[in-house]
Amino acid sequence: MKLSTRSRAAVLGTALASTLALAACGAANESDASSGGSGESAAQLSGDLVGAGASSQQAAMEAWQAGFSGEHPDVQFSYDPVGSGGGREQFVAGSTDFAGSDAALDDEELTAAQERCGGDVFELPNYVSPIAVVYNLEGVDDLNLAPATIAGIFAGQITTWNDPAIAADNPDATLPDTAITPVHRGDDSGTTTNFTDYLSQAAGDVWTSEPDGEWPLPGGEAANGTSGVVSAVGAGNGTIGYADASQAGDLGVVEVGVGGDFVAPSAEAAAAVVENSPNVEGRGQYDFAIEVDRTTESADEYPIVLVSYHIGCIRYDDQATADNVEAFLSYVISEDGQQAAADNAGSAPISDELRQEGQSAVDAITAG
Structure with a gap:
């Protein structure tokens, strides 16, 4: 697989701890301010938000769900840790709003996901863990x-x-x-x-x-x-x-x-080996799949690492789904959301560069 030569410059560091409620609030405000969606207040978000996929994310997902649901109690959130393959299959089939996956979409899956979404797909590396x-x-x-x-x-x-x-x-x-x-x-x-x-x-x-x-x-x-x-x-x-x-x-x-x-x-x-790994070339504007370099000889790096993704559509069929996905992912990639996952699951908070890349995708989520 052809790789990009771009190397991440930002260091994956530990974010300051905060409460889940404040984290969700900050993420929601950021989402409302920068979103391409409806701009509704956090209290107006409702409907369903359905995900499925990687069981490795389960401990982090519990923290993310607590923070998100505490701020958006009218959204019926569910995540089934059925496994990465099952999560990708359900997302491509249109059964879920997003997938959690410890592997990026392969070329065949990416084509099917683009067909399901009617356009661009995002793959955000939001969970890094040994x-x-x-x-x-x-x-x-x-x-x-x-x-x-x-x-x-x-x-x-x-x-x-x-x-x-x-x-x-x-x-x-x-x-x-x-x-x-x-x-x-x-x-x-x-x-x-x-x-x-x-x-x-x-x-x-x-x-x-x-x-x-x-x-x-x-x-x-x-x-x-x-x-x-x-x-x-x-x-x-x-x-x-x-x-x-x-x-x-x-x-x-x-x-x-x-x-x-x-x-x-x-x-x-784990963060150190991801820091020195390149992106996969030839993907879409909002696809940030990483090719992990596991041949390191540095004692500061641990090579058996998973980079787990959230996968979804840039364009959803209805506004409520788009708003819910946008608000949830805004929280997940925020410093507070990443710290909540680190505290509950021992994962490595993503770098500022990955956060900025992810935010560009989150801001682009819309409906139509």
């Missing part, structure tokens, strides 16, 4: 894994925890001969797309499958949704999986090999 490689192994509290070792485990080539490759990454650990049970998503998942993209970029000699939202190999254990993977890993011994870091809970979390170091997932390290 994907943790999580495990449950009795007696092992700390674990380092190089990219090739992770790829070998999930490809079914490394099958016991005392394998020489794992031992080489953990020379001071006492590793049991317990069998490894890899757990992967059973549904079409943007988290899987990002994870397999990492394996492909960082360990292409071992992981030869193309990045895909559907798990490409036989074997292992399948579980639906982020919560399903976390539950399956937690229920076994010798299990390993991948999930949004905010939902890792009490599971062990792998430190991933980057250059000559091992790096733990963090919002700051």
Whole structure:
């Protein structure tokens, strides 16, 4: 895929904390002032706002929904964490007003979405979070894994925890001969797309499958949704999986090999790798899809990161839907909305540059 050479200049920093109610109010006022919509006051917004998609966004969505609904109580807001693939399918079919997705639309989906919208589509990278490689192994509290070792485990080539490759990454650990049970998503998942993209970029000699939202190999254990993977890993011994870091809970979390170091997932390290990744070329005016560079050798960057999008139409059929989508996304991309997500989900607040790009799309939302 051809990439742009533009690099983001703004630093993804932490915004000042504020209350959800004040955040929603500020976002709504900004929306009313800059919108191409009706200019109705916040109190007049009503009707339905329906979204579906990435389960990784669920904790952030709870914060966003609380802030938005606190300011717009007459809007009936719902979000179904059905998974990224299901969210994109429902949006393209016209069943929802927007989708949450841990992967940008592919070319075929983009064409279908443009047909559904009757024109431009927006893809806004509003949720940035590390994907943790999580495990449950009795007696092992700390674990380092190089990219090739992770790829070998999930490809079914490394099958016991005392394998020489794992031992080489953990020379001071006492590793049991317990069998490894890899757990992967059973549904079409943007988290899987990002994870397999990492394996492909960082360990292409071992992981030869193309990045895909559907798990490409036989074997292992399948579980639906982020919560399903976390539950399956937690229920076994010798299990390993991948999930949004905010939902890792009490599971062990792998430190991933980057250059000559091992790096733990963090919002700051996830933000840093996104900061140095380019946009995808050839997209529409309001499409800000990112091609994450997962080959970094900087210990300040964590390469297994998901960039989760909100996807919708620039033009909706009715004004109420356009106003509701505009007001919601204005809150989501605001400093307060991003801080609410960071506080509830451990995500990395987007940069000022991403906010400015997103605002250009939000301001363009209209009806007709």
